[in-house]
Amino acid sequence: MIRMSERKQYQTFAVKKDGTKLPIEAESIIIKVGEEEIEISLIPPHSVFNGKLTLATGSAIQGREDERNSGTQLVIEPGASNVIHITPKRL
Numbered sequence: 001m002i003r004m005s006e007r008k009q010y011q012t013f014a015v016k017k018d019g020t021k022l023p024i025e026a027e028s029i030i031i032k033v034g035e036e037e038i039e040i041s042l043i044p045p046h047s048v049f050n051g052k053l054t055l056a057t058g059s060a061i062q063g064r065e066d067e068r069n070s071g072t073q074l075v076i077e078p079g080a081s082n083v084i085h086i087t088p089k090r091l
Contacts, residue, residue, distance in 0.1 A: 007050060009043045036072055036088035057088045 012029070013021035029040045041054040058072025075087045 007044050007047055010053075012042050033088055036090065038074070038086060038088055055086065058090070 009027070012024040012026065014024055015021055027041070027043055029042065031038045031040070037057060039056045041056070044050050044052065045054055055074060057074055072088050072090050075089050077085045077087070079085050
């Protein structure tokens with residue numbers, strides 16, 4: 001059994017145009033798409049999610065700041081064989 005204290009931060013890198021990887025030290029990354037934001041947690045929220053990425057948007061992000069009343073959903077569409085497209089849409 002994995003304990004909460006055993007959750008480990010995922011290794012994260014920014015990749016430059018030339019392919020050089022630069023390490024990033026952060027608990028999460030927020031990508032802004034228009035007015036919407038998608039947050040990718042770099043530390044699993046719970047030990048059962050070790051090895052998985054957790055995406056959050058809308059009230060899950062803004063709720064911490066008590067700013068949003070309406071929700072946002074993630075629209076996930078397939079792309080190439082190893083690609084998915086994720087778009088935040090306000091409800």
